[in-house]
Amino acid sequence: MRNIKLTIEYDGTNYSGWQKQANTNNTIQEEIENAIEKVVDEKVTIIGAGRTDKGVHGRGQVANFNTNSRIPEEKFKYAINRYLPEDIAIVESIEVEEFFHSRYDALGKKYKYLIYNAPVKSPIFRNYSYYIPYKLNIQSMDKAKDYFIGKHDFAAFMASGSSIKDTIRNIYYISLTNCNNIIEFEIYGDGFLYNMVRIIVGTLIDIGRGKIESDSIPNILKSKDRKNAGHTAAAEGLYLEKVCY
Amino acid sequence: MRNIKLTIEYDGTNYSGWQKQANTNNTIQEEIENAIEKVVDEKVTIIGAGRTDKGVHGRGQVANFNTNSRIPEEKFKYAINRYLPEDIAIVESIEVEEFFHSRYDALGKKYKYLIYNAPVKSPIFRNYSYYIPYKLNIQSMDKAKDYFIGKHDFAAFMASGSSIKDTIRNIYYISLTNCNNIIEFEIYGDGFLYNMVRIIVGTLIDIGRGKIESDSIPNILKSKDRKNAGHTAAAEGLYLEKVCY
Numbered sequence: 001m002r003n004i005k006l007t008i009e010y011d012g013t014n015y016s017g018w019q020k021q022a023n024t025n026n027t028i029q030e031e032i033e034n035a036i037e038k039v040v041d042e043k044v045t046i047i048g049a050g051r052t053d054k055g056v057h058g059r060g061q062v063a064n065f066n067t068n069s070r071i072p073e074e075k076f077k078y079a080i081n082r083y084l085p086e087d088i089a090i091v092e093s094i095e096v097e098e099f100f101h102s103r104y105d106a107l108g109k110k111y112k113y114l115i116y117n118a119p120v121k122s123p124i125f126r127n128y129s130y131y132i133p134y135k136l137n138i139q140s141m142d143k144a145k146d147y148f149i150g151k152h153d154f155a156a157f158m159a160s161g162s163s164i165k166d167t168i169r170n171i172y173y174i175s176l177t178n179c180n181n182i183i184e185f186e187i188y189g190d191g192f193l194y195n196m197v198r199i200i201v202g203t204l205i206d207i208g209r210g211k212i213e214s215d216s217i218p219n220i221l222k223s224k225d226r227k228n229a230g231h232t233a234a235a236e237g238l239y240l241e242k243v244c245y
Numbered sequence: 246m247r248n249i250k251l252t253i254e255y256d257g258t259n260y261s262g263w264q265k266q267a268n269t270n271n272t273i274q275e276e277i278e279n280a281i282e283k284v285v286d287e288k289v290t291i292i293g294a295g296r297t298d299k300g301v302h303g304r305g306q307v308a309n310f311n312t313n314s315r316i317p318e319e320k321f322k323y324a325i326n327r328y329l330p331e332d333i334a335i336v337e338s339i340e341v342e343e344f345f346h347s348r349y350d351a352l353g354k355k356y357k358y359l360i361y362n363a364p365v366k367s368p369i370f371r372n373y374s375y376y377i378p379y380k381l382n383i384q385s386m387d388k389a390k391d392y393f394i395g396k397h398d399f400a401a402f403m404a405s406g407s408s409i410k411d412t413i414r415n416i417y418y419i420s421l422t423n424c425n426n427i428i429e430f431e432i433y434g435d436g437f438l439y440n441m442v443r444i445i446v447g448t449l450i451d452i453g454r455g456k457i458e459s460d461s462i463p464n465i466l467k468s469k470d471r472k473n474a475g476h477t478a479a480a481e482g483l484y485l486e487k488v489c490y
Contacts, residue, residue, distance in 0.1 A: 009365075009367060009368050009369060010368050010369075011368045011369045011371070057369060059369070077365060081365065086366070086368060086371055087368045087371070088368055089365050089366060089367070089368050090365070091363070091364070091365045118336070119336070120254075120322060120326065120334050120335070120336045121331075121334060122254060122334070123254050123255050123256045123331060123332045123333055123334050124254060124255075124256045124302060124304070124373070126256070126331055126332070128369070
């Protein structure tokens, strides 16, 4: 069977997240599987690189699926898009080797996170950023963010209740820009625990508000205790930008 | 009576445009008037600086209204926002002198226009940009745009059927940037004819596709004939950024 790799963009606003669930049929995975099945006329299961949560957006999500269809690789995207709603699109489709696995083979992931920081919430960015009305100390956030770079045990920055055992991850870089009321983070690492990006950003916001000291990140990491980190930043500010192989 | 000036942001996606109309109650003007009336408990008419079309967005629309209410000027925005849907927000409210008129007193307006140029339409930017799948020659668009700068008779760049007599306008500047599949224009001038920004952008797109010569703008202007200019770019790419007084 052929193995097809898809690069996918989606507006996560109206979905219950990426992954198929028992109690809803409103997931991005299902929308794409249903569209592919109409194209290839076979039952299909796609494997996504990252299971984005309800409201989280995808700019460069990756998924792969097996098929007997003989459609040329680059034609899949147009054929599948014909059956997708306008808030999901396949932006690239290529054939990959038999054993390629979107999730297990990922060497790194890049996320973007947008905060809208102004006295009034933005109508245009309302579903595409996390609204923070409070004045933030950007300098202390910018200083604190660098503590995350490198190989650390991120247990304190994982949603409580996760069952993952190996909580060591390597953050290659994290950037912060602040322009026209929008604070933008880019975070690139070898992998991320459940809610890790959102807890990192939430902690940096709490530092910007003065609720957490800007030099306390090393101690929070060391504690491995979720309770010491900051709040979980909202889903609508998060974008899965790219998956690297 | 007091005269209150509002600066307004809105996502125009779900509205029939700014201006109140006989055959629809789905306008931005009405939403804001209804919200203000709930706050001040008087009948109110607001005067908007620009009558944006269906689907066009506002980042810095300005409107004013008269009221006997004694609410402190800066409190109006919070009070009115409480009654507005989440796709419209008052971002500033100040008291101005008696005869200030949002439209007649405007000395300049700044618009932004976004084109999304890629092989597949973007789900995230679908309502916030004009999707162009064709390859565009950005260099010739960039060269051609400068012909619009200065004082010209823009009759050829006005929607046919407009009854305006004085079609001379002054464009102070126009910029083009091209980054991550998004082509962004900023256009600042003393005033704009009906659909003028969208016809200017549509003409530049037609130049980018090679359908119109990049040095033909002076002749199109001279002709004063709408038929010689390019197509009207879509509403969803247009943003009223700022009104200057």
